[in-house]
Amino acid sequence: MTTPDAKAELRQYLQFARDALLWKLEGLSEYDARRPLTPTGTNLLGLVKHVAGMELGYLGDIFGRPSGEPLPWLAEGAELNADMWASADESREFVVELYHRAWAHADATIEALVLDETGKVPWWPDGKNEVTLHRAVVHVIAETERHAGHADIVRELIDGDTGLRQGHTNMASNDPAWWENYRSRLEQAARDADRDAAPQI
Numbered sequence: 001m002t003t004p005d006a007k008a009e010l011r012q013y014l015q016f017a018r019d020a021l022l023w024k025l026e027g028l029s030e031y032d033a034r035r036p037l038t039p040t041g042t043n044l045l046g047l048v049k050h051v052a053g054m055e056l057g058y059l060g061d062i063f064g065r066p067s068g069e070p071l072p073w074l075a076e077g078a079e080l081n082a083d084m085w086a087s088a089d090e091s092r093e094f095v096v097e098l099y100h101r102a103w104a105h106a107d108a109t110i111e112a113l114v115l116d117e118t119g120k121v122p123w124w125p126d127g128k129n130e131v132t133l134h135r136a137v138v139h140v141i142a143e144t145e146r147h148a149g150h151a152d153i154v155r156e157l158i159d160g161d162t163g164l165r166q167g168h169t170n171m172a173s174n175d176p177a178w179w180e181n182y183r184s185r186l187e188q189a190a191r192d193a194d195r196d197a198a199p200q201i
Contacts, residue, residue, distance in 0.1 A: 006124070010137045016142035018103060020165055021048060022096065024151040026118055028158065033092055039153045044154055045095055046085035049073075052099040054084050054143055058136045059106035062119035065104045069098065110137060113178045 024034050025043055029051050033045045053074055056067045056163065073082035086095050115134040131139070163169030173179065 006115060006134075008133070010141070011107065011110060013104075014106075014137065014141050016044075016165075017141055017148055018051075018099075019153050021051060021144060021148040022099065023165055024148075025092065025096070025156045026166075027161075030092065032158050035158075036085075037157045041085060042154055043085055044081075044158075046101050047151050047154075049086055049090070049095045049148055050083045051101060051144055052095070055099075055102040055106045055140055055192055057107045057123075057139050058121070059133075061134065062121050062131070062136065063109055063113060064115065065105075065109050065112075069100070069101065069105075080128040085150065101143070109133070143162070156165055 025048065028044070034043055036043050053071050054073065056069055071083075072078060086092070097142045100139075110133065113133050115132060115137075117133045118130055119133070119136065120129050121131055121136075151160065162171055172182075
C-alpha cells in the first residue's frame with residue numbers, strides 16, 4: 001500500500017469516528033448535552049471537548065505543530081478532569097467549533113508529514129514516548145472510537161436514541177417491542193446463569 005493510500009485510509013476511519021461522536025449531540029437540550037450520566041460524570045459535550053484537546057496534542061503539539069488554540073483546562077495547575085466537562089460559560093457552539101478546528105489542524109498535520117515522521121509525547125513515560133505519525137493517528141482513532149462508544153451509551157440513557165450514524169443505525173431492529181423482548185430474555189439468561197453458578201450447600 002502506498003503512503004497516500006495509507007493516509008487516506010487512516011483519515012477515513014478517523015473521520016468516521018469524529019462524525020459518530022459529534023452526531024450524538026444532535027437534537028439535545030443544553031442540559032442533556034452536558035449532564036453526567038455515570039458515577040464518574042461521563043457526559044456528551046465533555047467527551048467532545050476532551051477529544052478536541054486530544055487531537056490537538058497528538059496530531060499537532062507532539063510533532064512541533066502547535067495549533068495556538070488556548071486550552072486552559074489542560075494547563076499546569078488546571079482543575080483535575082476539567083477537559084471532561086463543559087462549564088456553563090463554554091457554549092456547545094464553542095466546543096463543537098473547537099473540535100472542527102482540531103480536525104482541520106490534525107488533518108493538516110497528517111497531510112504535511114510522512115507517516116514515519118517521529119514526535120515525542122511529553123505526558124508519556126521517558127523511553128516509551130517516541131511515536132511515529134502513523135502510531136499517533138492510530139492512537140487518536142482508537143481514543144475517538146472509545147469515546148464514541150461512551151457517547152452511544154450516554155445518548156441511549158438520555159432518550160433511547162441509538163445508532164452508528166445518521167441514516168445507518170447498524171442496530172438489529174428499529175422495533176421497540178423487539179428490544180423490550182430481547183432485553184427481557186437477556187435478563188432471564190443472566191438470572192439463570194447466576195442461579196446455576198450459586199454454590200450448592
